[in-house]
Amino acid sequence: MKASEAQPNSHSPLAHLEEWEDFLKERYPDPASATAKPFQAIDANKQKEEFRNYEADARPTVREFYRQNHRHQTYEFAQAKRREFLSLNRRQMSIWEAMEYLNTLVDESDPDTDLSQLEHLLQTAEHIRADGQPRWFILAGMVHDLGKMLCLWGEPQWAVVGDTFPTGCRHSDKIVFPQFFADNLDSQNPRYQTDLGVYEEGCGLDQVQLSWGHDEYIYHVTKDYLPEEARYMLRYHSFYPWHREGEYHRLTNAHDRDMLLWVQKFNPYDLYTKSHAKPDVKALRPFYEDLIAEYFPAKLNW
Numbered sequence: 001m002k003a004s005e006a007q008p009n010s011h012s013p014l015a016h017l018e019e020w021e022d023f024l025k026e027r028y029p030d031p032a033s034a035t036a037k038p039f040q041a042i043d044a045n046k047q048k049e050e051f052r053n054y055e056a057d058a059r060p061t062v063r064e065f066y067r068q069n070h071r072h073q074t075y076e077f078a079q080a081k082r083r084e085f086l087s088l089n090r091r092q093m094s095i096w097e098a099m100e101y102l103n104t105l106v107d108e109s110d111p112d113t114d115l116s117q118l119e120h121l122l123q124t125a126e127h128i129r130a131d132g133q134p135r136w137f138i139l140a141g142m143v144h145d146l147g148k149m150l151c152l153w154g155e156p157q158w159a160v161v162g163d164t165f166p167t168g169c170r171h172s173d174k175i176v177f178p179q180f181f182a183d184n185l186d187s188q189n190p191r192y193q194t195d196l197g198v199y200e201e202g203c204g205l206d207q208v209q210l211s212w213g214h215d216e217y218i219y220h221v222t223k224d225y226l227p228e229e230a231r232y233m234l235r236y237h238s239f240y241p242w243h244r245e246g247e248y249h250r251l252t253n254a255h256d257r258d259m260l261l262w263v264q265k266f267n268p269y270d271l272y273t274k275s276h277a278k279p280d281v282k283a284l285r286p287f288y289e290d291l292i293a294e295y296f297p298a299k300l301n302w
């Protein structure tokens, strides 16, 4: 049976984590590619129709993944996971060790690219480097998905990947598969069902508790060592309702709106740089070890 035909498994519906990102690529085609229509040219009705198609065409595994994610990612869950993981007392590792550790993640590899997790990260970083971006930007590309190691600590896929969204206030209907929020306990709590929910208007995203996953985790591991623009890239790279849909504006402050540009600048490297061309890990390692040493201590707390 091909991965695309696989039926969802209840604990880890996705055959591999990249199935989620492959779906995002279909939902958000590369605006720079010849086949994608410019955003402005799509009228509201048409956009709605296409949105429905993305859902209808989604693999059963991806659909089941979103069903679980939207059901279980409550305000309380996101808070509990922050308490559980953000004390960063699990182990000490260098960035390169963390990359090798993430590489032990055994799920079916992505048949579209056949790259390991480490190769994926290097591929993203190499595209950023080839575009002549600053060194901290290259480094952000290399570390941005290291938080996926949460899977190695027994966390289910729906608590590691998936487009993130604010908890504690009304769910935007621009989030993919919004109907699955009917099973989320927060949908029955009137306090969480207003536009602002538990937040104040313009409070800033730093005050907002997004659904839990690999973004928030890697942000906390690395935040003391990276420039602000890179911190935003890591923390919000999966926050598609904000950086691609323009939702939740009311929760942002002026600083978030300045930084949005950088999150958007990062997104194409995250989503559209996957290819079969395997990076030469051995040859690239010295460059990246130098770059890591420029910003990070020898060991970080994970």
Ligand SMILES: [Fe+2]
Pocket: 144, 145, 214, 237, 238
């Ligand atoms: Fe990611």
Ligand SMILES: [Fe+2]
Pocket: 144, 145, 270
């Ligand atoms: Fe990524």
